[in-house]
Amino acid sequence: xxxxITDYKCPACTAPLRFDSNTEMLKCxxxxxxxxxxxIEALYAEKEKxxxxxxxxxxxxxxxxxxxxxxxxxGGDWDLSSLSGDWGAExxxxxxxxxxxxxxxxxxxxxxxxxxxxxxxxxxxxxxQFDGALKPDYILPFRLDKEAAKQAxxxxxxxxxxxxxxxxxxxxxxxxxxxxxPFWLFDADAQADCxxxxxxxxSRREGDYRITxxxxxxxxxxxxxxxxxxxxxxxxxxxxDYMDSIEPFDYRDLKPFSTAYxxxxxxxxxxVSAEESTQRANKRCRATxxxxxxxxxxxxxxxxxxxxxxxxQGGKVHYALMPVWTLRTKWQGKDYLxxxxxxxxxxxxxxxxxxxxxxGTFAALSVLFSALALWSGVGQWLAAVFMA
Numbered sequence: 001x002x003x004x005i006t007d008y009k010c011p012a013c014t015a016p017l018r019f020d021s022n023t024e025m026l027k028c029x030x031x032x033x034x035x036x037x038x039x040i041e042a043l044y045a046e047k048e049k050x051x052x053x054x055x056x057x058x059x060x061x062x063x064x065x066x067x068x069x070x071x072x073x074x075g076g077d078w079d080l081s082s083l084s085g086d087w088g089a090e091x092x093x094x095x096x097x098x099x100x101x102x103x104x105x106x107x108x109x110x111x112x113x114x115x116x117x118x119x120x121x122x123x124x125x126x127x128x129q130f131d132g133a134l135k136p137d138y139i140l141p142f143r144l145d146k147e148a149a150k151q152a153x154x155x156x157x158x159x160x161x162x163x164x165x166x167x168x169x170x171x172x173x174x175x176x177x178x179x180x181x182p183f184w185l186f187d188a189d190a191q192a193d194c195x196x197x198x199x200x201x202x203s204r205r206e207g208d209y210r211i212t213x214x215x216x217x218x219x220x221x222x223x224x225x226x227x228x229x230x231x232x233x234x235x236x237x238x239x240x241d242y243m244d245s246i247e248p249f250d251y252r253d254l255k256p257f258s259t260a261y262x263x264x265x266x267x268x269x270x271x272v273s274a275e276e277s278t279q280r281a282n283k284r285c286r287a288t289x290x291x292x293x294x295x296x297x298x299x300x301x302x303x304x305x306x307x308x309x310x311x312x313q314g315g316k317v318h319y320a321l322m323p324v325w326t327l328r329t330k331w332q333g334k335d336y337l338x339x340x341x342x343x344x345x346x347x348x349x350x351x352x353x354x355x356x357x358x359x360g361t362f363a364a365l366s367v368l369f370s371a372l373a374l375w376s377g378v379g380q381w382l383a384a385v386f387m388a
Contacts, residue, residue, distance in 0.1 A: 008040055008123065008263045016101075016122050018264030021142035021323075021342075026260060037260035097126060111235070114180070114259075114267035123263040134269050136257040138185075138320040140249055142178060142265065142342040149176060149325040152340050156347045174335070175328040178342060180267035180321035181243070182234040184274050185251075186227070186281040187315035192289040193222040194308035198300035217300065221293040227285050229318070232277040234270035238324070238339075240280075245348040246341040249322055253343065257321070267321060274317050286310045 008017040008026060015030035017040070025034040095110055101122040108115055114125050144152075150173070198217040203210055229251050233243040255261070289310045297303045323342025328335055331352065338349030 008044065008125070008260065011035070011043060016263070018123060019141065019261050021145050024141060026263065037258055040260050041258055095126075097124075099124060111237075111268045111271050112266070113269050114262040114265060116266075125259045125262050135319075136182070136321050137318045138254040139180065139257045139261050140251070140254055140320065140322050140343060141261050142323040143253070144323075144325070144340070144342055144345055146176060146178070146325075148345065149178075149327060149340050149342075152325075152345050152347045153327055153329075153338055153349075156338065156349065157351070173327065174330050175326070177326045178265040179324050179326055180262065180265055181238055181324045182268055182270040183231045183320050183322050184234050184270070184277045184281070185229040185231055185318040185320055186278070186285075187317070188227045188230065188281070188285050189224065189313045189315065190227060190285055190289045191222075191224045191311045192293050192308060193220075193310075194290060194293040195220050195306045196294065196297050197304050197306050198297060199302045200300050218306075219297050219300075219303070221296050223293065223296075225289060225292060227288070230281050230284055231322075232280045232284070233322075234272045234274075234277060234319075235268050236271055237268065239337075242337075242339045242348055243324075246324065246339055246344075246346045249341065249343055254320065265323075270319065274319075278314070282312055285312055 009015065010017055010028035010031060010033055012033045013028065013031040015028050017026040017028055017035070019025075019037075020027040020034070023034060025036060026040050027034045095108055095112075097108070099122060101124075108126075112126065114123070116123050153173075196219045198219050199214055200217070201212055201214045203212045205211075231247065231249070233240060286308075290305060290308045293308070294303055294305060325340040325342050327338040327340070327349070329338070330336070334352075336350060336352070338347060340347045
Protein backbone atom coordinates (compact mmCIF):
# COMPACT_ATOMS: atom_id res chain seq x y z
CA UNK A 1 0.00 0.00 0.00
CA UNK A 2 1.44 3.42 -0.88
CA UNK A 3 2.49 5.86 1.82
CA UNK A 4 -0.56 7.74 3.09
CA ILE A 5 -1.06 10.68 5.39
CA THR A 6 -3.67 10.80 8.11
CA ASP A 7 -5.96 13.69 8.95
CA TYR A 8 -7.86 13.36 12.20
CA LYS A 9 -11.45 14.50 11.60
CA CYS A 10 -14.33 15.00 14.00
CA PRO A 11 -16.55 11.89 14.04
CA ALA A 12 -19.58 14.16 14.52
CA CYS A 13 -19.14 16.71 11.70
CA THR A 14 -15.93 15.63 9.82
CA ALA A 15 -14.21 18.99 10.47
CA PRO A 16 -10.46 18.87 11.29
CA LEU A 17 -9.46 18.10 14.88
CA ARG A 18 -6.63 19.76 16.77
CA PHE A 19 -4.94 18.88 20.06
CA ASP A 20 -6.00 21.39 22.74
CA SER A 21 -3.11 21.93 25.17
CA ASN A 22 -5.46 23.29 27.87
CA THR A 23 -7.76 20.24 28.07
CA GLU A 24 -5.37 17.64 26.61
CA MET A 25 -8.22 16.54 24.34
CA LEU A 26 -8.68 16.54 20.58
CA LYS A 27 -11.09 19.38 19.89
CA CYS A 28 -13.29 20.32 16.94
CA UNK A 29 -13.46 24.08 16.47
CA UNK A 30 -16.52 23.73 14.20
CA UNK A 31 -19.02 21.86 16.35
CA UNK A 32 -17.25 22.11 19.72
CA UNK A 33 -17.00 18.37 20.40
CA UNK A 34 -13.95 17.01 22.25
CA UNK A 35 -12.48 13.50 22.22
CA UNK A 36 -9.82 11.69 24.20
CA UNK A 37 -6.67 10.63 22.36
CA UNK A 38 -7.43 6.99 23.18
CA UNK A 39 -10.88 7.17 21.55
CA ILE A 40 -9.56 8.74 18.33
CA GLU A 41 -6.65 6.28 18.19
CA ALA A 42 -9.04 3.34 18.39
CA LEU A 43 -11.37 4.83 15.77
CA TYR A 44 -8.60 5.48 13.26
CA ALA A 45 -6.99 2.09 13.85
CA GLU A 46 -10.23 0.51 12.62
CA LYS A 47 -10.35 2.86 9.61
CA GLU A 48 -6.77 2.04 8.63
CA LYS A 49 -7.52 -1.69 8.69
CA UNK A 50 -10.60 -1.14 6.52
CA UNK A 51 -8.62 1.05 4.08
CA UNK A 52 -5.90 -1.60 3.71
CA UNK A 53 -8.50 -4.28 3.02
CA UNK A 54 -10.26 -2.09 0.43
CA UNK A 55 -6.97 -1.31 -1.30
CA UNK A 56 -6.12 -5.01 -1.46
CA UNK A 57 -9.49 -5.78 -3.09
CA UNK A 58 -9.09 -2.98 -5.66
CA UNK A 59 -5.58 -4.10 -6.50
CA UNK A 60 -6.77 -7.66 -7.22
CA UNK A 61 -9.62 -6.35 -9.33
CA UNK A 62 -7.30 -4.12 -11.37
CA UNK A 63 -5.06 -7.09 -12.24
CA UNK A 64 -8.03 -8.92 -13.80
CA UNK A 65 -9.27 -5.97 -15.85
CA UNK A 66 -7.68 -5.13 -19.22
CA UNK A 67 -7.24 -1.43 -20.05
CA UNK A 68 -9.74 -0.06 -22.60
CA UNK A 69 -8.20 1.94 -25.46
CA UNK A 70 -9.84 5.16 -26.66
CA UNK A 71 -9.46 7.11 -29.90
CA UNK A 72 -7.17 10.07 -29.51
CA UNK A 73 -8.07 13.53 -30.81
CA UNK A 74 -5.98 14.85 -33.67
CA GLY A 75 -3.69 17.69 -32.77
CA GLY A 76 -0.28 19.18 -33.13
CA ASP A 77 2.83 17.48 -31.86
CA TRP A 78 4.26 19.11 -28.78
CA ASP A 79 7.98 19.04 -28.10
CA LEU A 80 8.34 17.64 -24.59
CA SER A 81 12.03 16.79 -24.87
CA SER A 82 13.01 19.55 -22.42
CA LEU A 83 10.90 18.06 -19.62
CA SER A 84 12.68 15.75 -17.26
CA GLY A 85 11.59 13.52 -14.45
CA ASP A 86 15.09 13.42 -13.02
CA TRP A 87 15.33 15.74 -10.03
CA GLY A 88 18.95 14.77 -9.43
CA ALA A 89 20.45 15.87 -6.13
CA GLU A 90 17.45 18.14 -5.43
CA UNK A 91 15.26 15.08 -4.83
CA UNK A 92 17.42 13.89 -1.97
CA UNK A 93 15.71 14.43 1.35
CA UNK A 94 12.31 15.34 -0.17
CA UNK A 95 9.01 13.45 0.06
CA UNK A 96 5.64 13.91 -1.68
CA UNK A 97 2.26 13.04 -0.14
CA UNK A 98 -1.37 13.52 -1.10
CA UNK A 99 -3.69 15.45 1.24
CA UNK A 100 -6.63 13.14 2.03
CA UNK A 101 -8.93 16.14 2.49
CA UNK A 102 -8.53 18.11 -0.77
CA UNK A 103 -6.21 15.91 -2.83
CA UNK A 104 -3.38 18.49 -3.05
CA UNK A 105 0.14 17.11 -3.25
CA UNK A 106 2.29 18.05 -0.27
CA UNK A 107 6.05 18.22 -0.67
CA UNK A 108 8.04 18.11 2.57
CA UNK A 109 11.56 17.27 3.63
CA UNK A 110 12.27 13.73 4.77
CA UNK A 111 12.12 14.58 8.47
CA UNK A 112 8.67 16.21 8.56
CA UNK A 113 6.17 14.01 10.36
CA UNK A 114 3.25 16.40 10.89
CA UNK A 115 2.24 19.40 8.85
CA UNK A 116 -0.73 21.37 7.52
CA UNK A 117 -2.04 21.47 3.96
CA UNK A 118 -1.31 24.95 2.50
CA UNK A 119 -4.51 24.78 0.40
CA UNK A 120 -7.25 23.60 2.76
CA UNK A 121 -5.44 24.07 6.08
CA UNK A 122 -6.12 20.50 7.13
CA UNK A 123 -3.79 19.12 9.80
CA UNK A 124 -2.05 16.02 8.45
CA UNK A 125 0.04 13.29 10.03
CA UNK A 126 2.55 11.17 8.11
CA UNK A 127 2.56 7.86 10.02
CA UNK A 128 5.25 6.31 7.84
CA GLN A 129 7.77 8.74 9.28
CA PHE A 130 7.35 7.03 12.66
CA ASP A 131 7.58 3.42 11.50
CA GLY A 132 10.07 0.98 12.99
CA ALA A 133 13.10 2.40 14.77
CA LEU A 134 11.97 5.96 14.01
CA LYS A 135 8.94 5.78 16.27
CA PRO A 136 9.40 7.88 19.43
CA ASP A 137 9.04 6.28 22.82
CA TYR A 138 7.47 9.34 24.44
CA ILE A 139 5.85 12.67 23.68
CA LEU A 140 5.52 15.69 25.95
CA PRO A 141 2.23 17.41 24.99
CA PHE A 142 1.98 21.16 24.56
CA ARG A 143 0.69 22.86 27.70
CA LEU A 144 0.77 26.44 26.37
CA ASP A 145 -1.12 27.57 23.28
CA LYS A 146 -0.45 30.12 20.56
CA GLU A 147 -1.81 33.08 22.53
CA ALA A 148 0.46 32.23 25.45
CA ALA A 149 3.43 32.24 23.06
CA LYS A 150 2.49 35.70 21.77
CA GLN A 151 2.15 37.06 25.31
CA ALA A 152 5.47 35.50 26.34
CA UNK A 153 7.16 37.34 23.46
CA UNK A 154 5.70 40.66 24.66
CA UNK A 155 6.93 39.91 28.18
CA UNK A 156 10.36 39.10 26.76
CA UNK A 157 10.57 42.65 25.41
CA UNK A 158 9.94 44.21 28.81
CA UNK A 159 12.68 45.44 31.14
CA UNK A 160 15.26 45.41 28.36
CA UNK A 161 16.96 48.79 28.92
CA UNK A 162 18.82 48.87 25.59
CA UNK A 163 15.91 47.70 23.40
CA UNK A 164 14.93 50.33 20.77
CA UNK A 165 11.62 51.99 21.76
CA UNK A 166 9.99 51.27 18.40
CA UNK A 167 10.91 47.58 18.27
CA UNK A 168 8.08 46.15 20.37
CA UNK A 169 5.43 48.18 18.52
CA UNK A 170 6.83 48.35 14.98
CA UNK A 171 8.21 44.85 14.45
CA UNK A 172 6.00 42.28 12.72
CA UNK A 173 5.36 38.68 13.75
CA UNK A 174 6.12 36.86 10.51
CA UNK A 175 5.81 33.25 11.66
CA UNK A 176 4.50 31.38 14.69
CA UNK A 177 4.80 27.59 14.78
CA UNK A 178 4.30 24.92 17.37
CA UNK A 179 6.84 22.17 16.70
CA UNK A 180 7.45 18.83 18.35
CA UNK A 181 11.26 18.70 18.37
CA PRO A 182 13.01 15.31 18.50
CA PHE A 183 15.22 14.68 21.54
CA TRP A 184 17.36 11.82 22.74
CA LEU A 185 17.05 11.19 26.50
CA PHE A 186 20.08 9.45 28.01
CA ASP A 187 20.27 7.49 31.26
CA ALA A 188 23.70 6.95 32.84
CA ASP A 189 25.51 6.11 36.07
CA ALA A 190 28.48 8.28 37.03
CA GLN A 191 31.36 7.89 39.46
CA ALA A 192 33.24 11.12 40.17
CA ASP A 193 36.54 11.72 41.97
CA CYS A 194 37.46 15.42 42.19
CA UNK A 195 40.21 17.50 43.79
CA UNK A 196 39.61 21.15 44.58
CA UNK A 197 41.73 24.09 45.69
CA UNK A 198 39.87 26.05 48.39
CA UNK A 199 40.72 29.20 50.33
CA UNK A 200 39.56 30.88 53.54
CA UNK A 201 40.68 34.31 54.76
CA UNK A 202 40.89 36.01 58.18
CA SER A 203 41.58 39.69 58.87
CA ARG A 204 42.80 41.44 62.02
CA ARG A 205 43.99 44.93 62.90
CA GLU A 206 47.41 45.57 64.41
CA GLY A 207 47.92 49.25 65.12
CA ASP A 208 47.44 51.23 61.92
CA TYR A 209 47.51 48.10 59.77
CA ARG A 210 44.96 45.48 58.79
CA ILE A 211 46.54 42.07 58.24
CA THR A 212 44.78 39.47 56.11
CA UNK A 213 45.76 35.82 56.35
CA UNK A 214 44.66 33.45 53.57
CA UNK A 215 44.60 29.71 54.23
CA UNK A 216 44.84 27.26 51.34
CA UNK A 217 43.32 23.77 51.38
CA UNK A 218 43.34 20.69 49.18
CA UNK A 219 39.86 19.17 49.23
CA UNK A 220 38.75 15.87 47.75
CA UNK A 221 35.22 14.76 47.03
CA UNK A 222 34.17 11.44 45.52
CA UNK A 223 30.82 9.84 44.96
CA UNK A 224 28.39 8.20 42.56
CA UNK A 225 25.18 9.48 41.04
CA UNK A 226 22.55 8.44 38.52
CA UNK A 227 21.37 10.53 35.59
CA UNK A 228 17.96 10.09 34.02
CA UNK A 229 16.65 11.72 30.86
CA UNK A 230 19.69 13.85 30.02
CA UNK A 231 18.38 15.66 26.91
CA UNK A 232 20.12 16.39 23.61
CA UNK A 233 18.09 17.73 20.72
CA UNK A 234 18.23 15.50 17.65
CA UNK A 235 17.39 18.04 14.94
CA UNK A 236 19.97 20.02 12.99
CA UNK A 237 17.22 22.58 12.23
CA UNK A 238 17.07 23.71 15.86
CA UNK A 239 20.02 25.70 17.29
CA UNK A 240 21.59 23.77 20.19
CA ASP A 241 22.13 26.92 22.28
CA TYR A 242 18.44 27.82 22.02
CA MET A 243 17.36 24.29 22.92
CA ASP A 244 19.68 24.26 25.95
CA SER A 245 18.41 27.67 27.06
CA ILE A 246 14.70 26.77 27.14
CA GLU A 247 15.31 23.75 29.37
CA PRO A 248 14.33 22.20 31.69
CA PHE A 249 11.28 20.20 30.69
CA ASP A 250 9.16 18.50 33.35
CA TYR A 251 9.44 14.84 32.40
CA ARG A 252 6.64 13.84 34.78
CA ASP A 253 4.24 14.81 31.97
CA LEU A 254 5.79 12.44 29.42
CA LYS A 255 3.19 10.31 27.62
CA PRO A 256 3.63 7.13 25.56
CA PHE A 257 3.91 8.31 21.97
CA SER A 258 0.69 8.72 19.99
CA THR A 259 0.06 10.63 16.77
CA ALA A 260 -3.20 11.84 18.36
CA TYR A 261 -1.19 14.57 20.13
CA UNK A 262 0.11 15.98 16.83
CA UNK A 263 -2.88 17.65 15.07
CA UNK A 264 -2.44 21.41 15.03
CA UNK A 265 1.34 21.23 15.34
CA UNK A 266 4.36 20.40 13.22
CA UNK A 267 6.63 17.50 14.07
CA UNK A 268 10.05 16.38 12.91
CA UNK A 269 11.83 13.10 13.25
CA UNK A 270 15.49 13.04 14.21
CA UNK A 271 18.28 13.68 11.73
CA VAL A 272 21.04 13.41 14.36
CA SER A 273 21.48 9.82 15.50
CA ALA A 274 21.75 8.69 19.10
CA GLU A 275 25.34 7.60 18.42
CA GLU A 276 26.20 11.09 17.18
CA SER A 277 24.65 12.62 20.30
CA THR A 278 26.49 10.51 22.90
CA GLN A 279 29.50 12.84 23.08
CA ARG A 280 27.30 15.81 23.89
CA ALA A 281 25.36 13.79 26.49
CA ASN A 282 28.63 12.65 28.09
CA LYS A 283 29.84 16.25 28.24
CA ARG A 284 26.67 17.38 29.99
CA CYS A 285 26.83 14.49 32.49
CA ARG A 286 30.48 15.18 33.27
CA ALA A 287 29.92 18.92 33.81
CA THR A 288 26.96 18.22 36.11
CA UNK A 289 28.87 15.60 38.12
CA UNK A 290 31.74 18.04 38.73
CA UNK A 291 29.30 20.78 39.76
CA UNK A 292 27.57 18.42 42.22
CA UNK A 293 30.95 17.59 43.79
CA UNK A 294 31.89 21.28 43.95
CA UNK A 295 28.65 22.24 45.70
CA UNK A 296 29.49 19.74 48.43
CA UNK A 297 32.67 21.67 49.34
CA UNK A 298 31.28 23.97 52.04
CA UNK A 299 32.76 26.50 54.45
CA UNK A 300 35.27 28.09 52.06
CA UNK A 301 35.37 31.46 50.33
CA UNK A 302 36.68 30.22 47.00
CA UNK A 303 36.58 26.74 45.47
CA UNK A 304 38.14 25.82 42.12
CA UNK A 305 38.56 22.35 40.60
CA UNK A 306 42.13 21.15 40.05
CA UNK A 307 41.41 17.74 38.60
CA UNK A 308 38.33 15.58 38.19
CA UNK A 309 37.91 12.05 36.92
CA UNK A 310 34.38 11.11 35.92
CA UNK A 311 33.58 7.59 34.81
CA UNK A 312 30.29 7.15 32.97
CA GLN A 313 28.42 3.92 32.41
CA GLY A 314 25.74 4.39 29.79
CA GLY A 315 22.22 3.12 30.27
CA LYS A 316 19.09 3.29 28.17
CA VAL A 317 18.44 5.88 25.48
CA HIS A 318 14.89 7.04 24.78
CA TYR A 319 13.51 8.92 21.79
CA ALA A 320 11.01 11.67 22.65
CA LEU A 321 9.27 14.65 21.08
CA MET A 322 9.33 17.93 23.04
CA PRO A 323 6.99 20.94 22.56
CA VAL A 324 8.60 24.15 21.26
CA TRP A 325 7.07 27.36 19.92
CA THR A 326 9.17 29.17 17.32
CA LEU A 327 8.46 32.84 16.61
CA ARG A 328 10.05 34.90 13.85
CA THR A 329 9.75 38.67 13.71
CA LYS A 330 11.02 41.21 11.21
CA TRP A 331 12.23 44.74 12.01
CA GLN A 332 14.08 47.14 9.72
CA GLY A 333 14.67 44.35 7.20
CA LYS A 334 16.24 41.94 9.68
CA ASP A 335 14.81 38.64 10.96
CA TYR A 336 14.78 37.76 14.67
CA LEU A 337 14.22 34.22 15.95
CA UNK A 338 12.70 33.40 19.34
CA UNK A 339 11.89 30.03 20.89
CA UNK A 340 9.64 29.15 23.79
CA UNK A 341 9.31 26.00 25.84
CA UNK A 342 5.77 24.83 25.01
CA UNK A 343 5.39 23.36 28.48
CA UNK A 344 6.95 25.92 30.87
CA UNK A 345 6.85 29.13 28.82
CA UNK A 346 10.57 29.89 29.11
CA UNK A 347 11.51 32.21 26.21
CA UNK A 348 14.88 32.91 24.56
CA UNK A 349 15.91 34.98 21.55
CA UNK A 350 18.17 37.75 20.36
CA UNK A 351 17.04 41.38 20.51
CA UNK A 352 18.36 44.49 18.76
CA UNK A 353 20.37 47.03 20.74
CA UNK A 354 19.82 50.80 20.74
CA UNK A 355 23.39 52.09 20.79
CA UNK A 356 22.06 55.56 21.58
CA UNK A 357 20.60 54.19 24.84
CA UNK A 358 23.74 52.14 25.49
CA UNK A 359 26.20 55.03 25.15
CA GLY A 360 23.83 57.38 27.00
CA THR A 361 23.74 54.97 29.95
CA PHE A 362 27.52 54.51 29.77
CA ALA A 363 28.06 58.28 29.85
CA ALA A 364 25.70 58.70 32.81
CA LEU A 365 27.47 55.96 34.78
CA SER A 366 30.85 57.50 33.96
CA VAL A 367 29.71 60.85 35.36
CA LEU A 368 28.34 59.13 38.47
CA PHE A 369 31.55 57.19 39.14
CA SER A 370 33.64 60.31 38.55
CA ALA A 371 31.52 62.22 41.07
CA LEU A 372 31.87 59.42 43.62
CA ALA A 373 35.63 59.36 43.11
CA LEU A 374 35.77 63.14 43.54
CA TRP A 375 33.76 63.07 46.74
CA SER A 376 35.94 60.22 48.01
CA GLY A 377 39.02 62.35 47.37
CA VAL A 378 37.46 65.33 49.13
CA GLY A 379 36.54 63.16 52.07
CA GLN A 380 40.09 61.88 52.42
CA TRP A 381 41.43 65.47 52.25
CA LEU A 382 38.99 66.65 54.96
CA ALA A 383 39.89 63.68 57.15
CA ALA A 384 43.59 64.51 56.80
CA VAL A 385 42.93 68.17 57.73
CA PHE A 386 40.93 67.34 60.83
CA MET A 387 43.39 64.60 61.88
CA ALA A 388 46.21 67.15 61.68
